[in-house]
Amino acid sequence: MTWIMPPLRTLTLVTGVIGCLLSGPGCAVLTQSQIDEVNRFATATKQYDALPGEPIRQYWGFTKTNKLLELAGSKITSTEDAETSWGKLSKAITQESEFAKQGAEADHTLEVLTKYADGLHALISQDSLDELDKSATAFGTSFDKAVSQYNKVVRQANGQSNLKLVGASVAGGIRAAGGVFIRTKQAAYLRGFIKEAAPIIEANTTATVALMDKMHGYLDIQQRQRLETNFKVLSVREKVLAPETVALFGDTLAKINAADELCNKTKAAAEAYAVAHTKLVSMVDARQDLKSDIEEITVLIDQIKAGLKTKKALEK
C-alpha cells in the first residue's frame, strides 16, 4: 500500500503548480500593499457622499431667512397687508422644506459611491481565504485521522512501521493553491471593475464640480446680495436696528460664507476622489509592491475630512 505515499509527498507541489496554472499567466495576484491601498481608498470615500447636498440645503435655508427679513422691513398698514405678509411667510417656510429636498436627492445620487466602496472591500475580502483555511485544515485533520486508522489496522497488525502523518503538508498545499487561485480571480475582477468605473467616476466628478460651481455663484449672487439688500432696506426704513437683528444678519452672512467654503471643499474632495481613483487604476495594473502609501489617497482623505469639518460647523 506504499502507493499512497508518492502522491502525498508531491501533493503540495502539484497543487501549488495547478493553482498557478489555473490563475493564468504570471500568477497575477495583488500584492498586500495594493490590497491595503484599495481598502484605504474604499474606507476614505465612505463619508464623501454626505458633502454635496449640504450647500443646497443651506441655500434654501438662506432663501427662507432672507424672505423673513424682507417681511420685517415691510410696512403693514392694513389687514390686507397683514394677510399678504402672512401668505409670504407661510410660502417661505413651505418652499424651504420643499426645495431643500434637492439636498437629499444630491446626497442620494452619491450613495452609490459608498456602495462602490463596499463592493471593492467585498471583492478583495479576506473572508474567502479564511473559509479556505478552515476547509484545508479540516481536510488535513481528517486525512491524518484516516492514515492513523490505516496504521493501526493494517501496518501495525503486520509489524510494519507507521506511515508518516502528512495532513498538515497536504492542507498547506490545498491552502496555497486555492489561495493563489482565489487571489488571482479577485485581482482580475478588481482590475476589470476599477477600469470600467473610471469614466463613470469622471462623469460623476464633472457633475459634482459643476453643481458646486453653480451653488458658489447662487450663494453669492442670490443669497449674499439679498441679505445685503435686506440690511440696507431695513436700516434705511428703521433708522436704528435692534442688536438681535444685527446679530441675525451677521450670523446669516457667516453661514453663507461657510456654505460657500463648503462648496469649494466639496469640489476639492470630488476632484481628489477622481485623481485618487485614477491612481488606483494604474496601481492595480502595475503588479508590484508599493513602497509607500498612495499620496493621492492621503490628499482625498484630507479633503473629505476638511469638508466634513465645515459641514459640521454649518449644522450647529
Added chain:
Amino acid sequence: MANTERLKALQMVSTARKAVAEEREKDGLTESQQKLLDDVYSQLEDMEDTLVHEDIQDSIKSLQDAESALAGLVGRMKRSTDTIKELSKTVDTAATAIGALAQIVTTAVSAGLM
C-alpha cells in the same frame, strides 16, 4: 426650458432684482412707492427661486445618470464576489471528497478488500 435659455432668463431676472433692490434702498420713498417696489422685488425673487430650483435639478439629473451607470457596475461586482465565494466552497467540497476517499481506502484495506 433649455438650460441656456433658463440661465439667460435667470441672469435677466437677477439683474432686474438688483436694480429694484437699489431703488428700495433709497431714503425718502413714500409708503406706496415702498409697497410697489417691495412687491416687484418679491415677485422677481420668486421667479429667481423657480429658475435656480430647475437649474439645480438639471445638475442632479447629471449626477443621477452617473449613479445609474455605477449602480449597474456595483451589481456585477456583487455577483463576482459571490462567484469567488463559490470557488472557496468548491475547494471545500473537493477537500471533503478527498478526505472521504481516504477514509474509504482505509476502511477497504482494513476489511481486506484491497
